Amino acid sequence: MPEFTLADPNGAVFRYEHGQTRVLGLVILQAGQTHLDRLLTDMEDLVQKLRSQGAAFDCVGVMSGPGASDYLRSRDAEAREAFRLLADPSFTVWGKLGVVAAPTAVVAGADHKVQWIKAGYGYDFVAGFHAQLVKALGLGGNADATVRVETLENTSSRARRDRHIQLARTLARKGRWELAIQELEKLRQADPNAVDVALELGEVLCRAGKNEAAVKLATEVTPESGRDKARSLLIRAWAGRQMGELDAAETLLVQALPLDPESARILYELGRVYEAKGDTSKALASYRGALAEVFGEADQVGTSQR
Structure with a gap:
């Protein structure tokens, strides 16, 4: 798990460093994503429940994108305290982890190895995150046995x-x-x-x-x-x-x-060139050829360019 440092809208800094020995739960979010308020409420409840059982761990949300700080300022103080939200307007954590979608949940063990990662808000997103935190914390007896566990193994x-x-x-x-x-x-x-x-x-x-x-x-x-x-x-x-x-x-x-010869992009670009040169017939033929490739049509269009 790569190290990172982010701050909340009030300037309070959170650092994840390899010198620490605490389990990390990380949820990568994006302002405006579907079901965001519901997901945050579920995460706040989950964190409070585990901490009430005496579990010591870090669990933070990373709000990504240009609107991150504005969104976080709209969250009330109690919610920020229960499930701390950090601002990542430049997608820093996305780059470090190779994230391609929000939400993405990550669980890293006390040894700093990523034990689980899951992208996409499905019916088992929160339950899976909870089960993997429980497992990483050594509270296996409390894990939901019905949750399908997916371990991140492809780190080539x-x-x-x-x-x-x-x-x-x-x-x-x-x-x-x-x-x-x-x-x-x-x-x-x-x-x-x-x-x-x-x-x-x-x-x-x-x-x-x-x-x-x-x-x-x-x-x-x-x-x-x-x-x-x-x-x-x-x-x-x-x-x-x-x-x-x-x-x-x-x-x-x-x-x-x-x-x-099946590149729609080449045919499209050729159409742009012909259009700019004022050759309408060749431009249309190239555009039709590009569309034919995109939609898998067998029409022999634009053969003069092929």
Whole structure:
């Protein structure tokens, strides 16, 4: 379990450090998520119940996203004391743990190893969290035997990398470009030869309008598979089109399409280039081809571009 330091809206700091020997229960939340008030009430009741049994442990909620602090200020003092809520407006804990959804519950033992993690608010979310806290605290006799236990075992570097990529995609979908770029740049620093990470970063740079950086990255990368080569060409064309270099972008996309002929993104980008050049018929053909790939149609559309 990685160390982290966060504060509540009043500035009181909570530190999770490896020198401590207390069980940690962590619930990662996001302001505005479905059933949030109900989940917080359930968590407050759960914490109070365990502490009334004499259990000594840390259990905190981490409210993530830009609206975190405002939401927490609206919570009453009694609720904050029962189940302490911390603000994480920059998704720091998401990055450290590779979280891709809220809510996500985590239980770490006194040895700082993650014993359980579960994402998604289902019927067994609170019950599972309670059962795993009970287990970690050595109160096994009180655990709910009907709760299905899922232990986090896949901690390989590949799995961790995939989680970070998913986090970056989630941040990008929310328009949090800088945070998404930071996540992928961390992975690049850890493994500079990871082609998939470089290409993922290149696409995010294009979406963020950082065109020159995207071109530089896509030019430097050395993909091996035809699909990765096509993706590299796509990034260069995408950035080029956004910089007004339409002829060069068209050339790159025409080179990319035979390498990955089922790529809806390449066809769509080709349509954008033709549209910008005023070639309506070719633009429509490319857009139709992209839609055909998205919806799995077998129509032979846009064959002049294929």
